[in-house]
Amino acid sequence: MSAESTLSHGVSSFADATVGGYLSDLAAKIPAPGGGAVAALHAAQGAALVAMVARYTTRAKDADNRPVIERIIDAADAARERALSLSDADAAAFTAVGAAYKLPKTDGAESAVRAAAITxxxxxxxxxxxxxxxxxxxVVALAADLLPIGNPNVITDIGAAVDCARAAxxxxxxxxAINVGLLHDGEGAEFAPILGRIEEIVARADAVAAEVFAAVAG
Structure with missing residues (x-):
């Protein structure tokens, strides 16, 4: 399944959607976009903000940090593109789940095919x-690397970036959790490591945000 059937306004990707069109779709009674696309776009926005601050940190006085800044720009741009593509992937995945549940189950063979497709x-x-x-x-790691050397005139955007990443x-x-909860015992074991890291990532994001707030509050 592609994400095409989940988007209106004549576009087949979130990369081509207007902000207004995306929000209209998000508010509509249609299967997708939903929270998954929102999470991916949060990550994309966070990456874009990091890249923006890094690009503002290319002044003459920043010359000593130029290699680090260039690395951050390249990595943040790549993260933004990856997150944007994941918004489309989420819409396609949600559509595929719905299609799997609609498969016929009139006999044992069909039920087996349907069960495998759902899984x-x-x-x-x-x-x-x-x-x-x-x-x-x-994104959080890049923001943490950028914070000590970033242009102080746009430091609040580093805080906004990690807030976006935290929300993502x-x-x-x-x-x-909701998808794993629908799987049979053991089928979702691969997700335990990433779920186990959530709190640590959130804590790092909060630490960067706190540093930014302290710098702004004086």
Missing amino acids: AALLTAARVPAEVVAVADD VTSSRLNI
Whole structure:
């Protein structure tokens, strides 16, 4: 399944959607976009903010930090693109889950095919937010690296970036949990490590946000 059927306004990807069109779809009574796409786009926004602050940290006085800044820009741009693609992947995964549940089950063979399709779709639907968590984790790490050397005139955007990443992580935890909860015993074991890291990522994001607030509050 592609995400095309879940988006209106003549676009097939969130990358091509207007903000207004996306929000209209989000508010509509349609299967997707939903919380999964929101989480991915939170991560994308966080990465974009990190890249923006880094690009503002390319003044003459920042020359000594230029290699680090260039690394952060490249990594943040890549994270933004990855997160944006995951918003489409989430919509496609949600659509696939719905399609799997609609498969016929009139006999044993059909029921077996349907059950296998549901399991595969649920696993994919949980893997997408797990990847969002990984991207958001990278955003927090990049923000932490940037904070000590970033242009102080835009330091609040580093705080906004980690707030976005934090929201991406906690929302993704919900989306992983609901899909894993529908799997049979043991089928969702692969998600235990990423779920176990959520609180640590949140704590790191909160620490960066606190540093930013302290710098702004004086």
